[in-house]
Amino acid sequence: MLRVTFLGTGGTLPTPNRNPSAILINREGELMLFDCGEGTQQQMMRAKTGMKLTSIYITHFHADHFLGIPGLIQTMSFNGRTEPLDIYGPRWAKQLVRLLIELGYYRLGFHIEAHELKDGDIIDKGPYFIKAVATDHGVPSLGYALEEKRRIGRFNRKRATELGVPVGPMFSKLQRGEPVVINGRTILPSEVIGESRPGRKLVYSGDTRPCESIEKASTGADLLIHDGTMTGELKDWALQTKHSTAGEAADLAKKAGVKQLVLTHISSRYSESTEPLLHEAKDIFENVRIAQEFTEIEIPLSDQ
Incomplete structure (x- = not known):
């Protein structure tokens, strides 16, 4: 199983229908959280995902991507967690995590280990790995590529x-x-055993301008989750705030040859309708959708 659950899909400002950024990945029962905007723990409760996380990966330290951590770790501690938790992020991750742990009068019942990553760093998890990918957001920032290693061929x-x-x-x-x-x-x-078979690959860009590093990391990905904050009409604003338009994300997905694109970090401007974003992207790349709260995507294994 490789399942993605979107817990927060809004851009910067939460709306009644969109929480700040948070994406949960369940790989064979292992739960990983990518970004943790405020309210993430409640979203996990609503989605019934459980909170037995092994790790949290933060793309950057704008508030809408990490402010959910203090409440989440306090809740996990209150529920009796004793297993350690790894939190990964770009430069300054160790200082920030220390401050989050020290915030408020409470004592955690488990250990948190903070890890600072840079472009190209790899966290080897045995049957799969997670690679940190440089992004372009005006502050220290990373995207993440989760890639399974090749599997043994079919037994004849x-x-x-x-x-x-x-x-x-x-x-x-x-x-x-x-x-x-x-x-x-x-x-x-x-x-009696055929050729090895490919694993699955998904990429999460976090907030970013379209960049070569994400395009390269996304080559052939089963799923690319990319910043699609606004339409091309607001290109100047996208350039100023270091975000991507729906069309730019679609163009990157097409160049990288991904199988499926999901746009997230949706601006509150599109609270009434996301159709402008979808139409703009579909003109360039057909297999695209706009992330919604609690959208679930399961990535199947392939023998191709």
């Missing part, structure tokens, strides 16, 4: 049987990449 049960391998432990041994011996003959895993 019919071929294994033809080679005389009995059903049982020897099948498992071959699937683990170990040879087996049948009647004096060594059967290699390559004889």
